[in-house]
Amino acid sequence: MAPAGDGAVCETDDVDWLLNDLWALITVVGVLLVAGVGAIIGLVRGGTRRRRIDAGTRPDLTGVSGGDAHGSTATGGVDTLERSDVLTEPSAPSVETPESTRSRLRRLRSRLARSDSALSRGLLSLLQGGQLDEDTWDDVESTLLAADLGVEASASLVARLKERVAAEGVRDAATMRGWLLEDLYTELQPQMDRRIASSRVGGRPAVVMVVGVNGTGKTTTIGKLARVLVAEDRDVMLGAADTFRAAAADQLETWGARVGVPTVRSDRDGADPASVAYQAVREANEAEADVVLLDTAGRLHNKTDLMNELAKVKRVVEKQSPIDEVLLVLDATTGQNGMRQAEVFSEVVEVTGIVLTKLDGTAKGGIVVAVQKALGVPVKLVGLGEGPDDLAPFDPKAFAEALLGS
Known part of the structure; x- marks a missing residue:
């Protein structure tokens, strides 16, 4: 019976050894699986974070090495990067502030005042000539036509200027320019309504x-x-x-x-x-x-x-x-x-x-x-x-x- 008993003991020891090895193997595999899943999750999180940073605006890391707003010291690690990523939003496009109407009008007057038009130069030359005969008046009218005032307006302006010169007996160039300016201003019809429709009308735009x-x-x-x-x-x-x-x-x-x-x-x-x-x-x-x-x-x-x-x-x-x-x-x-x-x-x-x-x-x-x-x-x-x-x-x-x- 002894040999049989020794054999039974040996078989039991072999089974225990195999079970111990199996549990050890299972434990190792389990550890590897857990580690692998953790690594995969980390990669996914890291990949998502990079895409968000690359696709939008990179987080502002100014001052990170010295500490965040709460006084904690940071060295640009993952925690800091994730926090910056969450807080960073794409910057909205800036909206301009247009120049005011009053400012535009001042600039308009300034630019026009500096204008050196062919009309002003031509008229000044003619009116300062001192010889206001019919040929001169024809030249004045031609100068006005060249500035695209049109036939009717040009003829009307010259006719009124001739009448005033004859009536007043004045041939001073500055005075004649003043008269012409008054008549031209009248031709521009300053009484016209120049407002732009820009307010709601009866509850509609x-x-x-x-x-x-x-x-x-x-x-x-x-x-x-x-x-x-x-x-x-x-x-x-x-x-x-x-x-x-x-x-x-x-x-x-x-x-x-x-x-x-x-x-x-x-x-x-x-x-x-x-x-x-x-x-x-x-x-x-x-x-x-x-x-x-x-x-x-x-x-x-x-x-x-x-x-x-x-x-x-x-x-x-x-x-x-x-x-x-x-x-x-x-x-x-x-x-x-x-x-x-x-x-x-x-x-x-x-x-x-x-x-x-x-x-x-x-x-x-x-x-x-x-x-x-x-x-x-x-x-x-x-x-x-x-x-x-x-x-x-x-x-x-x-x-x-x-x-x-x-």
Whole structure:
């Protein structure tokens, strides 16, 4: 029996040894699994943190090595990085503060005062000559025509000046310039209402439609006008109804974003401009905005189909709201060609005001007189430069003085 008993003991010892080894193996595997899971979690957390830092703004670690706000010393470890990551937010785009209207007017007068126009130089030379015969008067009228005052206004100014010279018997150049200045100021019709519709009307926003031919700076003018209105504490919305020119909506949206003004636009090029304009007015009404400015595609005034499309935009918008203002943007350098543009646009969409751009000098500024006389509508705004705040209300007195010089 002894051999059998010894064998049983040996078998039991073998089983115990195997069980001990198995438990040891299980323990090692368990430790490795726990360590592996922890490592994986750490990697995931670290990867997420890096993506957030790379995709947004990197955390500000200034002063981390010296201690955080609570006085604890840190060396830029994981805890500090995680805390900075959570607290760091992407910086919002800065919103500009547009120049005030009063400041714009001062700058307008200053620029016009420095203007050295061909008209002022030519008139000064003629009036100082001392020989006021018919040829001289013809030259004075030709000088006025060259400044685009138009035939009717030029003839009228010369006729009145001749009468006063004859009646007063005065040929002093300064006196004659003063008389001419008075008459020119009258021709600019200072009594005209040059205010822009920009306040709510009967519980709805004012609707301003901006039109013009290609290349006059129409979209830029709308962006600058938005700045004028924001400076006057108006709640403005823009409508990008120029859906044909590449990047026109992007350009308008950029102008608006600079002063915190939203833009309603289509997601695709070539969308129906009337539909976009209609939606812009609707959203402006829902947002209780003070005014909505509608950009339209530039078009040649002699293209019937394009002008009919412009009329359609106006009709569609008027199904939900009256249009309070139609501003025609004219390039001051186009001279009398601008007159024909103004006449056609006025026939199609009933222009209520003129914006005269590129009036960096006054050599061709007489177009102001001609267009107001022909259409019976005022020049309301003038652009005097490339800066974002270089659009100002039209000042007849300052303009007349600049046109004739000192």
